[in-house]
Structures are given as C-alpha cells and as structure tokens.
Amino acid sequence: MAISVKENLIVGFSDFWSRKVRSIITVIGIVLGTMSIIVVLSLVNGVNAQTMKWMIERGGLSKISVYRNWEYRHSNYVKDYFTWKELKLIRSLIPEAKYFNPQQRHWVRHSKDDKDYSTRIYGVLPDYSKIEEWDVQEGRFISNFDIDQSNDVIVIGTTVKEELFGNKNAIGAVITVNNRRLKVIGIMAYRYMKSNGAFGNENSFSYLNRQTFVPLTTMIKKGSGTDKTQSFTLKAQDAASAPELREKLNNIILNLRRGLPVFRVESAKEEAEEMAENSKMFQIIFYIISVISLLVGAIVIANIMLATIQERTREIGIRLTVGARRRDIFVQFLVQTILVTTIGGILGIIVGLSILDIVSKFLEMELVAGISMIFVALLVSAGVGLVSGIIPAIMASKLDPVEALRYE
Amino acid sequence: MNDIINIKELKKEYRMGKITVPALNGIDISINEGEFVAIMGPSGSGKSTLMHILGCLDTPTEGIYSLNSELVSKIKKGKLALIRNKQIGFVFQTFNLLPHLNILKNVELPLMYAGLSKKQRTSTAKKVLSEVGLGDRLKHKPSELSGGQRQRVAIARAIVNNPTIILADEPTGNLDTASGSDILSIFSDLNDKGHTIIMVTHDPAVAKRATRVIKIVDGLIQDGNIS
Numbered sequence: 001m002a003i004s005v006k007e008n009l010i011v012g013f014s015d016f017w018s019r020k021v022r023s024i025i026t027v028i029g030i031v032l033g034t035m036s037i038i039v040v041l042s043l044v045n046g047v048n049a050q051t052m053k054w055m056i057e058r059g060g061l062s063k064i065s066v067y068r069n070w071e072y073r074h075s076n077y078v079k080d081y082f083t084w085k086e087l088k089l090i091r092s093l094i095p096e097a098k099y100f101n102p103q104q105r106h107w108v109r110h111s112k113d114d115k116d117y118s119t120r121i122y123g124v125l126p127d128y129s130k131i132e133e134w135d136v137q138e139g140r141f142i143s144n145f146d147i148d149q150s151n152d153v154i155v156i157g158t159t160v161k162e163e164l165f166g167n168k169n170a171i172g173a174v175i176t177v178n179n180r181r182l183k184v185i186g187i188m189a190y191r192y193m194k195s196n197g198a199f200g201n202e203n204s205f206s207y208l209n210r211q212t213f214v215p216l217t218t219m220i221k222k223g224s225g226t227d228k229t230q231s232f233t234l235k236a237q238d239a240a241s242a243p244e245l246r247e248k249l250n251n252i253i254l255n256l257r258r259g260l261p262v263f264r265v266e267s268a269k270e271e272a273e274e275m276a277e278n279s280k281m282f283q284i285i286f287y288i289i290s291v292i293s294l295l296v297g298a299i300v301i302a303n304i305m306l307a308t309i310q311e312r313t314r315e316i317g318i319r320l321t322v323g324a325r326r327r328d329i330f331v332q333f334l335v336q337t338i339l340v341t342t343i344g345g346i347l348g349i350i351v352g353l354s355i356l357d358i359v360s361k362f363l364e365m366e367l368v369a370g371i372s373m374i375f376v377a378l379l380v381s382a383g384v385g386l387v388s389g390i391i392p393a394i395m396a397s398k399l400d401p402v403e404a405l406r407y408e
Numbered sequence: 409m410n411d412i413i414n415i416k417e418l419k420k421e422y423r424m425g426k427i428t429v430p431a432l433n434g435i436d437i438s439i440n441e442g443e444f445v446a447i448m449g450p451s452g453s454g455k456s457t458l459m460h461i462l463g464c465l466d467t468p469t470e471g472i473y474s475l476n477s478e479l480v481s482k483i484k485k486g487k488l489a490l491i492r493n494k495q496i497g498f499v500f501q502t503f504n505l506l507p508h509l510n511i512l513k514n515v516e517l518p519l520m521y522a523g524l525s526k527k528q529r530t531s532t533a534k535k536v537l538s539e540v541g542l543g544d545r546l547k548h549k550p551s552e553l554s555g556g557q558r559q560r561v562a563i564a565r566a567i568v569n570n571p572t573i574i575l576a577d578e579p580t581g582n583l584d585t586a587s588g589s590d591i592l593s594i595f596s597d598l599n600d601k602g603h604t605i606i607m608v609t610h611d612p613a614v615a616k617r618a619t620r621v622i623k624i625v626d627g628l629i630q631d632g633n634i635s
Contacts, residue, residue: 315506
C-alpha cells in the first residue's frame with residue numbers, strides 16, 4: 001500500500017536528473033564545502049602528527065624535564081639551581097627512573113687552528129644519549145669513566161665538525177674551548193626533521209647539530225667552576241608511568257624549595273596531551289567556520305528547493321490527485337535534497353582527498369587524511385540536506401490539491 | 409441497480425477573509441453503477457466544486473457523500489489520498505501529465521502510490537496504454553504527443569487502477585473536433601465495458617453521449633436528477 005523508500009529514492013533521483021543544471025550547481029556548492037572540511041581536518045591531523053613526531057624524536061613520551069620556571073619571579077629566599085648534593089639526593093629518591101641527566105649549558109667559542117665557532121656547549125652524563133635516544137655517528141659518546149676522571153674530551157655536532165674541520169677527520173683531534181684543550185671523541189648523528197610551516201624546507205633540528213657535549217664533571221671542575229645546575233632530564237620506565245613519576249618528582253622538588261614553584265617539571269606525555277588539547281581549540285574553530293559556511297549553503301539550498309516546489313506546484317497537485325499521500329510528497333522532496341547534498345559530499349570527499357598533495361606542497365605542511373573525517377564529511381553533507389530540505393518538503397506536503405492543480 | 413454515489417444536502421462554502429461565498433447550496437444526487445452522467449452548467453455554477461468533492465480533492469462543508477457504500481464525507485482530508493488512489497480516476501481538460509516523465513511512467517504513477525511492484529506496474533500500464541492505442545509510444549514524453557494522444561494517456565492513467573468512478577472535467581475542451589470525438593468514443597467504450605463515468609462539460613454535443621444530464625445553476629440542481 002505504501003510507497004517504499006526505494007521508490008522514493010528513484011523518484012528523487014529522476015527529479016534530480018531531470019533538473020541537471022540546477023542540481024549540478026547545488027552539488028558544486030556542497031563539493032566545495034565538503035572539500036574544505038577534508039582539507040582542514042587533514043591539516044589539523046597533520047599538525048597533530050607533526051607534534052607527536054617531534055615528541056618522539058626528542059626522546060619519546062617517557063621523558064621528563066625539569067627546568068627553571070621563568071614565570072615565577074625568583075626570590076632570594078630559595079635557590080633557583082640544584083647543587084650536586086641535591087641532584088644526588090633526588091636521584092636516590094626516584095630509583096624507578098631509568099635514566100637521569102643533570103646538565104649545564106653555556107655559550108662558548110670553539111676553535112681549531114685558525115677556525116672559530118661559537119655555540120652551545122652542554123655538560124652532561126652518559127644518560128643524555130639514552131634519554132634523547134641520540135647516539136654518535138662516529139667515535140663514542142661520553143662514558144662513566146670520563147665522568148669519574150673529568151676527562152678533557154668533547155663530542156661535537158655535525159655542523160660544528162664541518163665548521164672546524166671541513167671534510168677532514170675530527171676524531172682524536174684537539175680543539176680549544178674556553179682556553180682548555182679538549183680531545184674530540186665523537187661526532188653526534190646528524191639530525192633532521194622537516195619544519196612545518198611556510199618557510200621552506202628548513203631543518204627544525206638544525207640547532208641540535210650545532211651543539212657540543214663534555215662530561216658534566218669536566219665542565220664543573222674545569223669550565224664553569226660551579227656545580228649549580230638549573231635543569232635535568234630523566235626517563236620513566238615507560239610513557240604510561242611518566243605522569244606519575246612527574247608528580248612524585250614535582251613534590252620532591254617543591255619540598256626542597258619550600259613549596260615554591262621555582263622549577264617546572266614536565267612530562268612529554270602530558271605535554272603532548274596539552275598540545276593536542278591546544279590544537280583541539282583550533283580544531284573547534286575550524287569546525288565552527290566550516291559549519292557556518294555549510295549553514296550558508298544549507299540556506300541557499302533551502303531557497304532553491306522552495307523555488308523548485310513553487311515551480312512544481314502543479315506536479316504536486318497531479319501526484320496528490322492520483323493518490324500520493326502527504327508523506328509521499330514530503331519524502332520525495334526531502335530525499336531529493338539529501339541526494340543532492342550527499343552526492344556533493346561524496347564528490348567533495350574525493351576531490352578533497354585528491355588535492356591534499358597539492359595543498360600540502362602549497363602550504364609546506366604535512367596533511368594527514370583519516371577514515372573518520374570521511375564519515376564526518378558524509379554525515380555533515382547529508383545533514384545539510386536534511387536541514388535545508390525539511391522545511392520545503394513540509395511546505396510541499398501541505399499544499400491543497402485543488403489549489404495546486406489550478407496553479408499555472 | 410446499485411447506488412454507487414449518494415449525495416444528500418451537500419453544501420460547500422468558501423471563506424474569503426470575512427466573507428463567506430456559497431458554492432453548493434444543498435445538492436442531492438444519486439448515481440448508479442455503470443451510468444454515464446454529464447454535469448452541465450454555466451461557469452460559476454458550482455460544477456467544478458462538485459467535481460472536486462466527488463473526486464475527494466475537497467471536502468464538503470455540510471451534507472453526506474457516500475461513495476461505494478463508504479461515507480466519504482466523514483473521512484479526514486489527510487486520509488482521502490487512499491480513496492483517490494483506489495476509487496477515482498481523473499481526466500482533466502489540460503491533461504495534467506508530468507512533463508518530465510515518459511507516458512509509461514505517467515500511467516504507472518497511481519500504481520506506484522498503490523504500492524505495486526515495478527514489474528506489476530509496468531505490465532499493467534503497458535496493457536492499458538495499448539488499450540488506448542499508444543502501446544508503441546511508451547518511452548515518449550507528453551510533449552512529443554498530440555493533444556488527443558495526451559488525453560488518451562490521461563485516460564489510461566485514470567483507468568489503470570480500475571477505479572469505481574471516472575471523473576472527467578471538460579476532457580475535450582482543449583482538443584479539435586476530430587480528436588475530441590475520438591476521446592468521447594473512448595469514454596463511450598469504457599462505459600460499455602461497465603465503467604461509471606461522470607463528465608463535466610458545457611458543450612451540449614458532448615453531453616449527448618451521456619445517458620443522463622444533470623444541470624447545475626447557482627449551486628443547485630436544476631434538472632436531470634432522475635434516472
């Protein structure tokens with residue numbers, strides 16, 4: 001007795017096809033809307049993926065960093081550094097930490113014969129290499145023996161090696177740092193990560209290649225002359241236990257500093273989550289913009305549908321005369337609108353996915369497509385059809401058959 | 409004989425703002441199964457209104473209308489679609505075919521709303537179209553046919569559901585004399601086969617084909633309500 005959904009789909013589809021130009025223009029509008037949703041979501045995905053990659057490249061999610069909290073104004077009552085004794089105490093209180101590396105950092109001139117290169121030098125422990133998951137490409141890294149003996153050795157980054165040695169061999173050579181002669185024992189592996197932004201293919205890790213490393217004990221005894229250390233890093237057993245360890249460490253440090261937040265203790269995992277949280281806000285803003293533009297589209301489509309229905313008043317009258325129920329008319333027009341927007345949505349997804357490469361090159365940003373965004377785009381485009389089609393469909397179904405038949 | 413249509417004290421008023429305009433002022437009609445009735449009257453007499461009520465496109469303000477022993481005047485407007493679909497076939501002066509559908513699809517339309525399968529629809533519609541002599545034009549659009557042919561499509565559509573009554577509103581009004589008389593012959597044939605036909609016209613020549621003529625003036629039956 002009742003006309004089936006399939007029938008209505010067929011009626012809706014043939015309606016769609018019999019008004020090609022209008023349908024195609026409407027479809028194009030939706031294609032553009034859905035396409036931009038796909039691109040924007042891929043962009044957000046890409047930024048998130050880049051952030052995650054950065055985190056992993058810089059020691060993974062089990063890394064915890066402690067450094068001076070510059071938001072807290074230093075008072076003279078508390079020390080804004082750790083002494084060697086304190087660092088030993090802290091280390092003994094967190095035996096569950098896998099690696100532990102206090103570090104000092106200075107800016108000095110490195111020279112070899114007539115060549116000079118000023119850059120950052122770090123005093124570190126062997127654990128540094130483990131925490132950062134970064135080893136030498138040549139020679140060896142600082143050992144426990146170097147620490148015990150405060151050896152005059154240095155490990156240099158690839159840029160430093162190039163500046164001072166060019167193509168010549170550097171291992172075993174002696175360079176002068178701060179008037180002290182240090183033997184080069186290793187060259188750190190070259191680091192590269194494509195920078196994310198519209199500034200060309202820059203290496204966002206170039207600063208790492210410019211660093212040099214000496215044993216922390218060597219730096220304290222022969223360089224800086226002080227054991228005051230403002231930062232250290234460590235590694236939890238795994239990413240899952242990192243937040244807990246961070247909390248414990250934070251309490252230990254607060255106890256050592258009268259409860260004042262002189263230092264920040266950050267876990268990479270939480271930092272990553274925080275970054276994801278921050279990018280969520282951008283995501284929401286993007287969503288709102290997309291929704292508004294699609295809403296405008298919906299209003300336009302609703303307008304077109306209203307015009308269509310006025311044009312087709314007589315047809316509606318004829319359909320009512322031969323036995324169409326109000327529901328049939330309602331469904332016919334709603335299906336037609338949803339069909340138009342869904343076809344637009346599917347095409348928009350296809351176009352959006354296929355232009356990702358071009359957009360990616362243009363913006364110099366990595367775009368990452370996902371399955372979920374396809375569903376989002378499809379759902380949104382069908383939703384636009386529903387929203388814009390429902391009022392015209394109701395109006396069509398409310399027409400009086402006699403009036404509709406008289407309509408010219 | 410069976411009363412297929414029974415109308416008593418039927419009134420219809422239209423409200424236009426604050427003014428009430430009477431269209432039918434209390435009409436009694438009974439029509440038997442198998443009759444060919446012509447309804448005549450000058451414009452504004454109320455014959456179109458009567459036609460719409462008979463066709464369940466409109467509801468009376470007062471009075472009783474029973475069709476095939478069913479009290480149609482008590483049925484709500486929303487439920488009349490079923491009656492229109494099953495019991496009534498319409499033929500209009502302006503054909504009222506859907507221009508973007510081919511004639512087969514046009515004729516299938518009432519069957520589609522009746523919920524028949526595609527297969528049943530197509531075979532029934534094809535059969536009826538060949539009965540009116542258009543079996544070889546199934547894929548043609550209405551615009552590709554002459555007026556007389558279009559009206560034959562409309563007739564096919566009206567009878568495809570095997571309705572209780574066929575209502576025709578000036579079916580020859582837009583046709584030349586030759587195709588007009590063609591169409592009238594089809595109605596006569598249908599009547600011979602047992603279909604009940606009610607035709608609105610103001611052409612006495614057309615009315616002559618009918619077995620009975622009902623004249624309406626100012627919303628009242630003037631003459632002819634005797635069978």
